[in-house]
Amino acid sequence: MTDLTDHAKNLLARALCARLPTLPTAVFAALGTGGSDATGLTGEPAGTGYARQRATFTGTGMQRNVDAIRFTFTGAAGTMTHIGLFDAVTGGNALTWSTLEAPLTVAGPGVAIFTGNALTVTPE
Template structure:
């Protein structure tokens, strides 16, 4: 993933300065049509079977998703270009955003799968 959101940068700055922020206890992946470090993911689908998916990360240094992440759609959702991480299954705060390796066109029912170890969060 390429960009910490402004929210995540502020969260980490407080943690480094021993200001004890409330760190996320669960992380959820989301898909969307765009995104920026300032605002996080944009264009997240609504309805059509779509839901954010809980992600468990493993690793030392770079963190990678331990299991495949599956987003199920019951109808068209358009062209999805970005993935984001949030601290809640809905609403919540954006943590990271990055473009997908290739856009995904959801023209009807189907599943978007992110393979295990394909979603990487690097400390650098």
């Protein structure tokens, strides 16, 4: 993911100017149907058992998720085309977003898994 939201850009600008922003203490991966720098990820599924999932990253420069991230669905949720990171399990602030390499169609109950090292956050 290289697309930072406006919120994340503001955090970075304050940090670079020694203004000590409040940084996230955890990040949560989310799926959706769109995204933009202003809003981050959009179109998260509702009423399908879906929930954002905690993600832990490691690395210097490029960041990679440490463990597999599992999204569980109890019913059809449509086609997910984007993934993003938030600073809260619900609500909160969008941090970054990206288009999935391939759309993910959720036609019924099941689990979508992103293996360890599958998600990257690249400073560019």
